[in-house]
Amino acid sequence: MQVFDGIISDRGSKYAVSGGPCDGEAEAKAFVKSLCRRKKFAKATHNSWGVILPDGTPLKNDDGESGAGMVILRMLERAGVTGQIVVVTRWYGGKHLGGDRFRHVQDAVRHYLDRL
Template identity: 80%
Template sequence: MIVLENIISDRGSKYAVSGGPCASEEEARAFIATLKRRKKFAKATHNTWGLLTAGGPIKNDDGESGAGMVILRMLEREGLTGQIVVVTRWYGGKHLGGDRFRHVQDAVRIYLDHARRAAEG
């Protein structure tokens, strides 16, 4: 499990991105449960995620409407299957409007870059 905290901050909202190998919705739920064992992530406003499996795409917006689809589109563009990506947001009190989708994209990009560098060794 890769967890990158405090990667984006905007108007009080803070973001983190996490991910790791995952092959099914059951494994995705277990991944989220493991992540939420960290008190900070259990208290997050949203833990949105996306996953491409052999059986098709799976996503969960966790109240951040549309964020799961943003994650899925980026995973599809990368051709990355069998890897869950979770974007976590702690709401800071001010609405971000469409900027929240840009932050989700940036968070996924940060994760993908980190994972690519780690794989290259």
């Protein structure tokens, strides 16, 4: 599991990105559960994730951040990455970010993919 914490900060909201190998739905859920065992991540407002399984099956979960899972999936598709779950974590800072939140999700995923 790779975790990059504090990579983006905007109007009080803070973002982190995490990821690792993933071959199935049960493994994806176990990955997120393991991440949330860390107190800081358990208290996050959103832990949105996406993965394209080695067989090509896409899985995602917005965790309340509408559309974030699809943004992650699209970026994984474009990069041709399979078998890697990517989790974008957001701690809400009190101010709505509007469309900027999608840019931040993209930037977080790019940060992770650049380090694969």
